[in-house]
Amino acid sequence: xxxxxxxxxxxxxxxxxxxxxxxxxxxxxxxxxxxxxxxxxxxxxxxxxxxxxxxxxxxxxxxxxxxxxxxxxxxxxxxxxxxxxxxxxxxxxxxxxxxxxxxxxxxxxxxxxxxxxxxxxxxxxxxxxxxxxxxxxxxxxxxxxxxxxxxxxxxxxxxxxxxxxxxxxxxxxxxxxxxxxxxxxxxxxxxxxxxxxxxxxxxxxxxxxxxxxxxxxxxxxxxxxxxxxxxxxxxxxxxxxxxxxxxxxxxxxxxxxxxxxxxxxxxxxxxxxxxxxxxxxxxxxxxxxxxxxx
Numbered sequence: 001x002x003x004x005x006x007x008x009x010x011x012x013x014x015x016x017x018x019x020x021x022x023x024x025x026x027x028x029x030x031x032x033x034x035x036x037x038x039x040x041x042x043x044x045x046x047x048x049x050x051x052x053x054x055x056x057x058x059x060x061x062x063x064x065x066x067x068x069x070x071x072x073x074x075x076x077x078x079x080x081x082x083x084x085x086x087x088x089x090x091x092x093x094x095x096x097x098x099x100x101x102x103x104x105x106x107x108x109x110x111x112x113x114x115x116x117x118x119x120x121x122x123x124x125x126x127x128x129x130x131x132x133x134x135x136x137x138x139x140x141x142x143x144x145x146x147x148x149x150x151x152x153x154x155x156x157x158x159x160x161x162x163x164x165x166x167x168x169x170x171x172x173x174x175x176x177x178x179x180x181x182x183x184x185x186x187x188x189x190x191x192x193x194x195x196x197x198x199x200x201x202x203x204x205x206x207x208x209x210x211x212x213x214x215x216x217x218x219x220x221x222x223x224x225x226x227x228x229x230x231x232x233x234x235x236x237x238x239x240x241x242x243x244x245x246x247x248x249x250x251x252x253x254x255x256x257x258x259x260x261x262x263x264x265x266x267x268x269x270x271x272x273x274x275x276x277x278x279x280x281x282x283x284x285x286x287x288x289x290x291x292x293x294x
Contacts, residue, residue, distance in 0.1 A: 044245075044263040046282075046289070052260050057279055057290040061089070061097065064281045064288060067271040068110035070117055075273075076100075078107040080283065082123045088131075101131065108187075110269070111148040113155060114171060120145040120157060128157055128169075140169045140176045146187040147228060151195060158189040158199055166199055166210070179210065187241065192231035200226040200238070207238060220251060230270050239267040243284060248291075261291065 048054050065080035075091040086104030089097035105123025112118075116132025118139060127138035128145055142157055144164065149156040155169040156179075166180040166189060180186075180199070188200035188207075197210040198219070207220040207229060220226075220238065227241025235252040248261040248270065261267075265284025272278055276293040 046264055047262045048291075049258055049260050051294050053292050053294055054261060055290050057288045058091075058095065058097070059287045061288065062286050064283055064286060065108050065268045066110035066120075067269040067279055067281050067288070068112050068117060069271065069273065070112050071115055075279075076110055076117060077281065077288070078104075078110055078119070080106050080108055080122075082106045086121070086123070088117075088119060101136070108146045108160075108268075109148040109157075111150060111155075113148075113150055118148050118150075118155060120148050122146050122160055128155070139171070140167065142167060147189050149189045149191045149197075151191045151197075156189050156191065156197065158186045159183070160185050160187045160202070179212070180216075187227045188229040188238075190229040190231045190236075192236075193233060196231070198229055198231060198236065200229050202226055202241065207236070220257075223249070228267070228269055230272075232272055237270050239270055239280070240264075241266055241268065246284075248280060261289075 046054060061077060063080045064077055066078040068076045077089045077097060079087045082105050084103050084105055086107040087099050088101035088107060090100045091097050105121050105126060107119055108122040109120030110117060116130050119129040119131060122144050125143050128140050128142060130137050130139050139155060140157065142159055144160045145157045146160045147158055157167045159165050162184060164183040164186045165178050166183065168177045168179050183201055184204055185202040186199055187202045190198050198207055200207045202225050205221060205223040206218050207226060208216040209219050210216055223238060224240045225242045226238045228239040230237040235250050238249045240246040243266055246264040246267055247259050248264060248267055250258045250260050264282055268281040268283050270278055270280050278291040280289045280291055282289055
């Protein structure tokens with residue numbers, strides 16, 4: 001009998017162990033990818049924009065937050081512990097720091113002021129202190145005061161609250177005036193060399209210019225938790241108080257925005273110490289960075 005020969009594919013049984021191993025390998029790859037990005041965010045080193053260089057100035061300063069230099073050019077730093085555990089440190093000639101004040105609640109602002117040092121406390125309804133001549137006195141009372149600024153006479157303070165205020169203290173009369181209220185986590189205030197005043201609201205991601213005669217102008221938006229601002233001859237600086245991938249930004253006099261440092265962790269105060277040289281407190285890594293324009 002003649003006829004065509006037909007073929008039939010024979011199914012090969014799958015080995016259950018091989019299928020299991022493939023599933024496990026796939027799951028491990030997905031897990032590795034899921035963990036890689038957070039690890040990279042955490043470990044990525046700080047990078048600087050072309051024309052700038054950075055280095056570690058001092059390390060192992062836990063919870064470092066505010067920086068200031070007094071009239072004698074001595075460097076102070078604060079440790080932002082709460083519940084009366086906060087401190088102010090003074091740098092010694094050998095570069096080490098010693099404690100010169102304790103018992104503070106989240107000291108988040110330091111400012112050279114009227115021959116002494118003004119110190120804010122974010123940890124509640126607490127006074128802004130003035131350390132001078134070996135004594136400490138109260139300047140004004142605020143609720144969760146963060147950054148401080150001065151135009152040479154008035155002292156400005158800003159409150160980090162859901163309905164915070166921008167305050168102006170007159171040392172001659174001892175009176176405090178509320179310039180703005182209803183602010184949302186307003187952590188930063190700065191006075192420019194030309195007298196203009198700026199403030200930032202962290203959760204809204206913007207910086208505004210104060211206009212005492214009308215509505216305030218938004219000059220910078222889309223920021224990631226702006227926590228500190230500084231105005232210098234170079235322009236307006238912002239440090240983003242984000243746990244990861246935070247930046248130190250500069251808007252120069254032409255309005256151009258620069259990412260001067262990237263991959264920071266909770267940067268705080270930026271302090272000019274000499275022409276083209278700054279110190280930056282990086283709280284998330286418990287250190288102070290030095291920044292130089294090349």
